[in-house]
Amino acid sequence: MLRKIWVIAYKDLYITFTDRNLILIMIVTPLALASIIGLAFGGFIGGGGSDVPVQNIPVAVVNLDQGVEFGGSPLNQGQTFIDLLVPQGEPDPENVLHQLTDAVELETAEAARAGVNAGDYSAAIIIPPEFTASITTTQTQTELTPVQIEVYASPAAPVSASIIRSIVEGFSNQIAMGSITIASTIGALTERASTDPLFGLQFAAAAGGGGFNPDFSAAFSPDAALIRIEQQSVTGETAAFNPLVSFGSAQAVFFMMFTAMAGANNVMEERRAWTLQRQIVTPTPRMVLLLGKMVGTFISCVAQVIILILALTLVGSLIAGELQFIWGTNLFLLALVILCVSLAASGVAALVAGLVRTPEQGNTIGSIISILFGLFSGAFFSIDAVPGANVISRLTVNYWGVEAFNKLSQNQTDIGLNLLVLLILGAVFFSAGLFIFNRRLSV
Amino acid sequence: MLPDPRETVLVRLARAIRQRCADHKGDASMQETLVQVRGLSKQFKRDNGETFFAVKDVTLEIRRGEIFSLLGPNGAGKTTTISMISGLLTPTQGDALIGGNSITKNPLAAKKMLGVVPQEIALYPTLSARQNLQFFGKMHGLGGKELDRAVDEVLDLIDLGDRDRDKVDNFSGGMKRRVNIGIGMLHKPQLIYMDEPTVGIDPQNRRRILDTVLRLRDELKMTVLYTSHLMEEVQEISDRVGIIDHGQMIALGTVGELIQKVGEEDRLIFKVGEQPVAEALLRRIESEAATATRARYERREIANSDAGALATAEGILTVYATRGRKALPDIIRLADESSLDILSVEVREPDLEAVFLHLTGRALRD
Ligand SMILES: Nc1ncnc2c1ncn2[C@@H]1O[C@H](COP(=O)(O)OP(=O)(O)OP(=O)(O)O)[C@@H](O)[C@H]1O
Ligand SMILES: [Mg+2]
Secondary structure: OHHHHHHHHHHHHHHHHOOHHHHHHHHHHHHHHHHHHHHHHHHHHHHOOOOOOOOOEEEEEEEOOOOEEEOOEEEOHHHHHHHHHOOOOOOOOOOHHHHHEEEEEEOOHHHHHHHHHOOOOOEEEEEOOOHHHHHOOOOOOOOOOOOOOEEEEOOOOHHHHHHHHHHHHHHHHHHHHHHHHOHHHHHHHHHHHHHOHHHHHHHHHHHOOOOOOOOOOOOOOHHHOOOOOOEEOOOOOEEOOOHHHHHHHHHHHHHHHHHHHHHHHHHHHHHHOOHHHHHHOOOOOHHHHHHHHHHHHHHHHHHHHHHHHHHHHHHHHHHHOOOOOOOOOOHHHHHHHHHHHHHHHHHHHHHHHHHOOOHHHHHHHHHHHHHHHHHHHOOOOOOOOOOOHHHHHOOOHHHHHHHHHHHHHOOOOOOHHHHHHHHHHHHHHHHHHHHHHHHHHOO | OOOOOOOOHHHHHHHHHHHHHHHHOOOHHHHOEEEEEEEEEEEEEOOOOOEEEEEEEEEEEEEOOOEEEEEOOOOOOHHHHHHHHOOOOOOOEEEEEEOOEEOOOOHHHHHHOEEEEOOOOOOOOOOEHHHHHHHHHHHOOOOHHHHHHHHHHHHHHOOOOOOOOOEHHHOOHHHHHHHHHHHHHOOOOOEEEEEOOOOOOOHHHHHHHHHHHHHHHHOOOOEEEEEEOOHHHHHHHOOEEEEEEOOEEEEEEOHHHHHHHOOOOEEEEEEEEOOOOOHHHHHHHHHHOOOEEEEEEEEEEOOOOOOOOOOOEEEEEEEEEOOHHHHHHHHHHHHHHOOOOOOEEEEEOOOHHHHHHHHHOOOOOO
16 A cells, blocks of 8 residues: 555656646745845845945834833933934944935824835834833833834835834844843943944844744744844854745745645546546555645655755855855754645645645635735735734744744754644644545545 | 348348357356446436436446447436446445445455546646556556566557657547557456547547457457447447446347347438428328338427528438338339428438437437
8 A cells, every 4th residue: 555655656746846847836936036035135144234235225214202201311212213223414334224224204104104105115114102111111110011113014115124124123122122121221221222233233133032022924034133144042152144044944835835735736637637537446545545645745845845945055055155054953853844844735735625626726725825824924025014913824834834944044943833733734634635535536 | 240131030040049159169258247237326416406317227237258338328327337337436326246346345356357448538648658557557556577568568559669658748639549548458457448438539540449449358358348429339349238328228238139129120311401391291101112111200400500591400301111222212202202302311221320219219429
């Protein structure tokens, strides 16, 4: 039986990997996308302040923060941010933020949003009136309340928008860190941060993903905070942040979903072409036929991700000018993540194939789910502005997979939950799909 | 091998005896039942939700070593029947035993004896002929040298030995059909189902396929279940025929037995265009034309006439006569007397078409 499972899987793999168009979609497209985005950031990161390919992003900033009285003097964190971002007079060539953005301060949120809608700005940053109050403990207020800085981004400029988001993110981390751990020195800290942005940024980096950190989409993950040039990992080792990992893994998982869907849907196509029936009339249990199909799909997914990972490594090495493996040092866990992501994707695909009536339906529904998964996991643009999106993103294979890839690349190994969720998703959907499809065949 | 209605009883008797002897020559297995189908029915749902029987209460036996044909028009239920007795569809009622194994209760044992050639060209277009054969050979449990040998033999038999490494996609329709058939016989099954293997094929390729089917029986000693809606080929290759219509088996027997059922009359078919034919003329033909027994007039609408000026209906006068050629001059005379213009005449000796017409009142090709 195992032999026949392999015979079927091998046949499908052979057909898949001898199909040039399929290879193009499976590997070349995501690789190209990830490399283009990665190179854009790669240049920015590698070249430092003087050589910034992504620069002068038009952004509107609105500070509605009313501030608080702190130790007898007024404290306005919103203003701190404005001072950091918006140049007084000429932009400072040493200031990364000034290079990266073209920030303008506006009076009202409405004006800022309208500007984004009109295409004048890639994004608007709106700091709410209660901002400082929410994140500062005083004698009268000892509780911190969560607060959100609104980033109103234009979907037309997803990369710019995500950079802006990352800047806000870095700033938030910095402020939050200050508020929670050393509230008493916050004034001094922000004082220093406003005059020395790098200090602030490094400070934020040291904080890692702690505290105030809202959950960002995996692809443009919070750890990808672009203003951070180097990131201190938890263990204290220096781990270079690499956008190729975030973008690459997001693209890899996104396109792998399509591969999985196409693989599972192929059962429907074989049914139409009668090659499935031709297998059913051989002395082979139906479960073996379906398992063979899904094993082939699973291996396709694994192969696609591995090839992409290797190719992205090559791209990363070319950018760095030396051979470097960007996916972290734990190859065992990396392999586990690849297997679990592929299993989960195949499982979801098996269920879809079990539920649809025709190959066309399978194609459409498969694509819709793949795209939704991509959207909600933030493979294209960050979805933190969408209410509830953080919760929804956790329902996607992409979220858990991409997060695991990013953690591993930074040599963090706390991916147990990711693996567990992926395994459960995979096992449950896989079994359900096979069961339903098997029943559907007995008509 | 049709009995000629004009040959004497004696000649016919002699031939029957010779046939009997041939049947019993060598092995007695000719009479052994290989497939037993009992009360097989399949109910489907139409799109509008109502149910109908695509196959109803079909019972038949296929004997070892024979070519058994299911003959029936499009939609008669041939494919549905084959699908049930090959384990693709679960019967609503009834069962089929293949070599004593129930296809519903012990499908794997039953399928071991079976090769299937589906009506559809069920091949992987991007694989070569050889790869297609290899894959399905492996699915039938072949492997190693045995598989290689079987593939080579089949490629030879279907005359594609020199194109074996070409993608099936680049093959002509006839070549694809041949690969389709080749896969069904690759593992040398005792029993092979062939569902309309000649559909959409030019005469030359059709001839080839029919010869292959005959070789399967005569040289490889396989038992063949063959379906078709073409009575000529069924008549030529079959040992026994089951005629199926609207899901029901309406006649079953050897070609000779079936033709006997319709009384072995010749059929004379006159096309008369849009002219009406009076009832009186029909009665006169029946009584005055030599050896004529029945006369019928039928008017068919021509559905696909695109020009309004052309005839939209076709009148057909059918006369049954024990000696068709003898009746012909009389009929032409009678028609002339009623000033009926005969546009064309066809004299058909008794065949399965006539049997179908006799049983259903419809032509097989409708
Ligand atoms: N899965 C199905 N669902 C509903 N109706 C079906 C299904 N399969 C077949 N039918 C119907 O059952 C009837 C018999 O179909 P079948 O395919 O067995 O005919 P056939 O004799 O093989 O015809 P053909 O010569 O055209 O191949 C047809 O009316 C067909 O529309
Ligand atoms: Mg059919």
